[in-house]
Amino acid sequence: MTELWAKAPDFSRLRNPELHGKCGACEYRRVCGGCRARPLAAGGGLMDADDLCGYQPRAQAVVEPAVKLAEVAPAWSADARQRLSRVPEFLRQMVRKRAEAYVSELGEDMITCQHLSELTAARFGAAKPSRFASARMPASRPMTEKP
Numbered sequence: 001m002t003e004l005w006a007k008a009p010d011f012s013r014l015r016n017p018e019l020h021g022k023c024g025a026c027e028y029r030r031v032c033g034g035c036r037a038r039p040l041a042a043g044g045g046l047m048d049a050d051d052l053c054g055y056q057p058r059a060q061a062v063v064e065p066a067v068k069l070a071e072v073a074p075a076w077s078a079d080a081r082q083r084l085s086r087v088p089e090f091l092r093q094m095v096r097k098r099a100e101a102y103v104s105e106l107g108e109d110m111i112t113c114q115h116l117s118e119l120t121a122a123r124f125g126a127a128k129p130s131r132f133a134s135a136r137m138p139a140s141r142p143m144t145e146k147p
């Protein structure tokens with residue numbers, strides 16, 4: 001499912017829309033963009049104008065969103081989130097921030113296990129840890145054993 005979100009051409013177009021018609025000329029296209037389903041349902045294209053909108057663009061400067069998309073932290077795929085949960089707690093926040101910065105720098109909006117693997121390889125190379133905690137921690141002593 002993550003691959004579908006990241007690679008499907010229509011989702012890519014929706015993330016970086018090049019709108020046609022009056023939506024493409026509208027100063028509110030970055031904060032509104034019109035409904036993308038309506039032109040499709042009417043037999044047009046995904047990027048066609050939303051004909052039910054009554055606003056007439058006025059050829060003014062484009063209004064930018066109050067929060068730029070680049071400032072919004074990328075989402076985590078379910079498997080990447082699960083992998084992050086296995087990172088020791090004292091490191092988790094650092095790994096989270098590093099992954100979010102890395103994926104934002106790539107201009108992508110979804111953190112996947114592939115991204116985490118790339119970061120691990122860049123950090124550790126061939127000496128990457130297979131498991132942070134269980135492989136390095138000594139086995140705990142059974143409760144019945146005397147110290």
Ligand code: SF4
Pocket residue numbers: 022023024026027028029032033034035050053054055057
């Ligand atoms: S024309 Fe209407 S629907 Fe299209 S971007 Fe402008 S305000 Fe939104």
